[in-house]
Amino acid sequence: xxxxxxxxxxxxxxxxxxxxxxxxxxxxxxxxxxxxxxxxxxxxxxxxxxxxxxxxxxxxxxxxxxxxxxxxxxxxxxxxxxxxxxxxxxxxxxxxxxxxxxxxxxxxxxxxxxxxxxxxxxxxxxxxxxxxxxxxxxxxxxxxxxxxxxxxxxxxxxxxxxxxxxxxxxxxxxxxxxxxxxxxxxxxxxxxxxxxxxxxxxxxxxxxxxxxxxxxxxxxxxxxxxxxxxxxxxxxxxxxxxxxxxxxxxxxxxxxxxxxxxxxxxxxxxxxxxxxxxxxxxxxxxxxxxxxxxxxxxxxxxxxxxxxxxxxxxxxx
Amino acid sequence: xxxxxxxxxxxxxxxxxxxxxxxxxxxxxxxxxxxxxxxxxxxxxxxxxxxxxxxxxxxxxxxxxxxxxxxxxxxxxxxxxxxxxxxxxxxxxxxxxxxxxxxxxxxxxxxxxxxxxxxxxxxxxxxxxxxxxxxxxxxxxxxxxxxxxxxxxxxxxxxxxxxxxxxxxxxxxxxxxxxxxxxxxxxxxxxxxxxxxxxxxxxxxxxxxxxxxxxxxxxxxxxxxxxxxxxxxxxxxxxxxxxxxxxxxxxxxxxxxxxxxxxxxxxxxxxxxxxxxxxxxxxxxxxxxxxxxxxxxxxxxxxxxxxxxxxxxxxxxxxxxxxxxxxxxxxxxxxxxxxxxxxxxxxxxxxxxxx
Numbered sequence: 313x314x315x316x317x318x319x320x321x322x323x324x325x326x327x328x329x330x331x332x333x334x335x336x337x338x339x340x341x342x343x344x345x346x347x348x349x350x351x352x353x354x355x356x357x358x359x360x361x362x363x364x365x366x367x368x369x370x371x372x373x374x375x376x377x378x379x380x381x382x383x384x385x386x387x388x389x390x391x392x393x394x395x396x397x398x399x400x401x402x403x404x405x406x407x408x409x410x411x412x413x414x415x416x417x418x419x420x421x422x423x424x425x426x427x428x429x430x431x432x433x434x435x436x437x438x439x440x441x442x443x444x445x446x447x448x449x450x451x452x453x454x455x456x457x458x459x460x461x462x463x464x465x466x467x468x469x470x471x472x473x474x475x476x477x478x479x480x481x482x483x484x485x486x487x488x489x490x491x492x493x494x495x496x497x498x499x500x501x502x503x504x505x506x507x508x509x510x511x512x513x514x515x516x517x518x519x520x521x522x523x524x525x526x527x528x529x530x531x532x533x534x535x536x537x538x539x540x541x542x543x544x545x546x547x548x549x550x551x552x553x554x555x556x557x558x559x560x561x562x563x564x565x566x567x568x569x570x571x572x573x574x575x576x577x578x579x580x581x582x583x584x585x586x587x588x589x590x591x592x593x594x595x596x597x598x599x600x601x602x603x604x605x606x607x608x609x610x611x612x613x614x615x616x617x618x619x620x621x622x623x624x625x626x627x628x629x
Numbered sequence: 630x631x632x633x634x635x636x637x638x639x640x641x642x643x644x645x646x647x648x649x650x651x652x653x654x655x656x657x658x659x660x661x662x663x664x665x666x667x668x669x670x671x672x673x674x675x676x677x678x679x680x681x682x683x684x685x686x687x688x689x690x691x692x693x694x695x696x697x698x699x700x701x702x703x704x705x706x707x708x709x710x711x712x713x714x715x716x717x718x719x720x721x722x723x724x725x726x727x728x729x730x731x732x733x734x735x736x737x738x739x740x741x742x743x744x745x746x747x748x749x750x751x752x753x754x755x756x757x758x759x760x761x762x763x764x765x766x767x768x769x770x771x772x773x774x775x776x777x778x779x780x781x782x783x784x785x786x787x788x789x790x791x792x793x794x795x796x797x798x799x800x801x802x803x804x805x806x807x808x809x810x811x812x813x814x815x816x817x818x819x820x821x822x823x824x825x826x827x828x829x830x831x832x833x834x835x836x837x838x839x840x841x842x843x844x845x846x847x848x849x850x851x852x853x854x855x856x857x858x859x860x861x862x863x864x865x866x867x868x869x870x871x872x873x874x875x876x877x878x879x880x881x882x883x884x885x886x887x888x889x890x891x892x893x894x895x896x897x898x899x900x901x902x903x904x905x906x907x908x909x910x911x912x913x914x915x916x917x918x919x920x921x922x923x924x925x926x927x928x929x930x931x932x933x934x935x936x937x938x939x940x941x942x943x944x945x946x947x948x949x950x951x952x953x954x955x956x957x958x959x960x961x962x963x964x965x966x967x968x969x970x971x972x973x974x975x976x977x978x979x980x981x982x983x984x
Contacts, residue, residue: 516712516714518710518711518712518714519714519716521679521681521708521710521714522708522710522714522716522775523716523727524680524681524701524702525679525680525681525701525702525706525707525708525728526702526727526728526731526775526779527702527728527731527732528702528731532731536716536727537716540718541717541718
């Protein structure tokens, strides 16, 4: 076909294209509409409640009465509230201890499950059990385990002759703290173990072989190969773990409702108690909003932790 | 540097036997290549030398020391892996220094050795880079640098070039050979590529299904393959095989199954009428006026030579000529195998019959 004939055939077709047709063929336009449902969902159920919560914390709203703007009065009130500071301490202690233990045990389990062993698939499934049981159900189970009269732990220890009377798991301040932490650890380990296991499986076995030939013993292989290669996943999984633990509600509410004497009250439970049960929406919202800086700090730590590792940017080895 | 001796080594995974008694002697400073199709046990054998796999039976010694129960790090070997196995979170310098750091070598010594190895391989400007910032060939070189820094008794290479593109492979082939000529360290090299084996090795060990088929200098294997497997494996394009029987007598020849008479210089004694396989390499055909008429099927000119698939009787032969062939498909050319360079193998068992 000659060039003239080509032009003659193409030109009229070009004139017929309307702007609407061009829009239809535009991938960005189409992409936008595919994005809209997700965006609407996020705005409606995430951004709006968050902003509303922050706004409420600056008002004196109560249930049944829309409040007026009171500035930082709620925060001033909280700053002078010793109960609030106790709860902040509880939350930090709970998060710190539970996260450290979950990380240590989770990593240990992941390393164990990564080894060759019989019934590996079954053991991996078993490890997941705490994760798939609904939180409230496992909390109720722990409630019985920690019961002051019928506790199976007390019963066992008593029958073994190790203790005289029952342990008051949830009645004593520090006992209660350790008990709820244990329950949280039990529930949180599978998430960490399975995620780290997935990370471990991406490490090429030949790296371990190369390290073995280079003269590394098993501790050195962990220290110089496994751990550094796992850090990106550790950072992500621990960020999530810290966020989940810091905002924990269900477990505490079922087990102790914050007692005894507020010893296990976390910021989430205190916020619920004051806002919904107590009716002080403004004050409750202020407690919730006070969690934001802590969570933000946790995210920042992992973000900057991730940024430093320039070896892993771009395509993988 | 050291010799490596492999004595009747066997390997079994449970009931599955993968290596059935292998004996290989590798002299001090020798470059030995284990070659064979995938699954022949060559990599397993290399990993047994390295200590990454247990030895089911037999004995491997490095130098004069039996290493069956010696852990890898005490065998004084260095290994280059197929995927390089560079530590992605360490710079090139750290990758090369890792083994010495583990031994708590003094920092001056580490630096000196790393710099020396980097100099040998031209890695100087790359020392601060991470593996992901390197090209395939550079990674390959770092992997070799890591081996050189250790100054081991034996280098082990496990298919080190198979992840590279064809051009780079040829270049690295030369570099590895040069490196060996310079360092003179005993080297065991595994590959499935017979061209790599032919071009680099002092000695080739052809393996197949867990046994050694033949061992020898590259040209020895090319000129006198011990059996059908080696004959078919070494050389590219592969040797032509045709079944038939030997006709001894005053003027011995070979009669193929379809009745074509192929020239033969000498017939082995008492082999008259014996069923056999006639083998002729593509490059050992000549174009000649008094040759056997053959119908051209495909002509593939490569520039330096011409590859022709020609049909004689019912059988197709691959021939390579230095001359340019102008005949097209369907036309007839006259070709003749060089009778000095033909091979005859036993039809049963495939053992070599010609001298």
